[in-house]
Amino acid sequence: MKSSSVATLTIIDTASHHLFQCEGDWTLYSLSLVATSLDSFTPTKPLQWDITLINKFDSSGVALWSLYSRKYAQQGFVSEIIGKKEEHLRLYRLLYPHPNEDTLPPKQHNWVYRIGREMHHWIQGVDRFLDFLGEAFVVFLDSLFHPSTIRYRAISYHIITAGFDALPIIAVSSFLIGVVVAFQSIVQLQKFGADILIVDMIGISLSRELAPLITAIVIAGRSASAFTAQIGAMKMTQEIDAMKTMGFHPYLFLVWPRVIALMLVLPLLIFFADIIGIFGGMIIASTQSHLSYTEFINRLQGALPIRHFIIGIAKGPFFALLIALVGTYRGFQVSLNTESIGLFTTKSVVNAIFLVIACDALFSILLTKLKL
């Protein structure tokens, strides 16, 4: 194919016509030069295309001829062909069975329309989420009256995959957070000779705010995406439809086991993150400020009232509820095309992280006002 001879076009001006002498292979890979020269040519007389010397041609050759003879015809100069054969005509008739018509791309709307449309979509989205929540809760209440329909095995499976399997990443993240907080604050505290306050700093900030938040964000990234992808894949293979036709409510089978598992496991993960994070801070305190582990722990018992710890842990189920509901809801939104699974997985993670942070802010304001 690459060895083919290049298409050429020689323009000869006769008294009455422009004569296009066409030679070579008028095929896809060899036509670009001819196309550029035709593009820059402006006719002043009628045209004759001599195609006797063309040895190979394909649909691009025919398209090129048709495109430019139409263009020149619009400028008022007709084209005629010399030396056409039956094979040329056959291909032409296949490619141009009826007159060519241009189609316009769909009309672009102005910005006011687009803002309005996005807003409308957003409101519809909220509406659908409320719809989902409502139905899910009805299903949940119903299952409370029929405890045998609760999917205990599924719950334990998700406790393992969403909880236990997340321990390593949570350990690393919370350890690093503990280290960073200790490092940054110890420099400041040393200026006042108040090194010992590092214990209060780490104890309270980690157990009340940072450990719950970091854990929830890691789980949002890890599990919200997994839930969306799992349910989305089931939606695409019509497994969800199959469940419905068999009378298994998908929310009962797919949503609540994930929600319940995550609500049970997230407080435990936060507790785990508290321990590792404070341990990280303790190491930095001992290396940077010669505060021994025993001193640190003694101080911690006095400096960290139990309520901070409890508030941190108590946020867990709320975060878990948001993450799991958003993750599963987005999964059910996946439609039959392959693109949507990626789209909704991204949306689910972004939404889950945002909701976790918003919820944490709400807690922070509320609890401070309540003087807790």
Place this chain on the structure above:
Amino acid sequence: MNPIVIEAHNIVTMFGDNLIHDSISCTIHENEIYALLGGSGSGKSTLLREMIMLQTPKSGSIHIFGKDIANLSLSEAQNLRQQWGVLFQSGALYSSLTVGENIALLYKEYTELPPNLIRELVKLKIDVVGLPPHSIHLYPSQLSGGMVKRAALARALALDPKLLFLDEPTSGLDPLGSRQFDALIKQLRDLLGLTVVMVTHDLDTIHNIVDRFALLGEKKVLAQGSLDEVLAVDHPIIDYFFQKEAHGIQG
């Protein structure tokens, strides 16, 4: 008989310990419509995938246009790929691109044609496969099953291939749509001089447009040739395929 385009020789394919093809051979000639036929699990799609270099057989050779596809340099392989078009069972249109962009992609990557000529060619291909002109701006998710097949065929035809591979072209189409699709493929073969290789279950397609086919079963090619030639072979699987399925269950 026309020159040979594809020659598969003693192909052995295994998935793990599972033997799929036990030394099978077939030849496909220029300008014919050739079908690979067989029950599900008989390895007909696998054979097609081996021909289009998506999978390699454990042993045996496949020659396409006289070249052994196992021993191609990168540029030879690339060259060969530009000479064939493949229609996948589910269309496999790129879902982030419109139908027009799906087709234009090949021209943009492989040719230096100016944009106006590419637009013209895309319109032609869409017209040839019988899609309405406005479908050029539609995304694959906005198309019906039959339109997806046609759009995918238009993409397969983009580079004016000599060789067309079709994986179950009529699956998922209604009977009328299937017959129209058959007629379209036959018309393209006649007018463009294509060689068509297809995997199919559709007995009507076999009756109507296929010139020769290979019936795969029991890990072998049970029979190869035209419909009459294959029917002359006496084998329970051939009887099962053609007597019972084609003419209703007898007895």
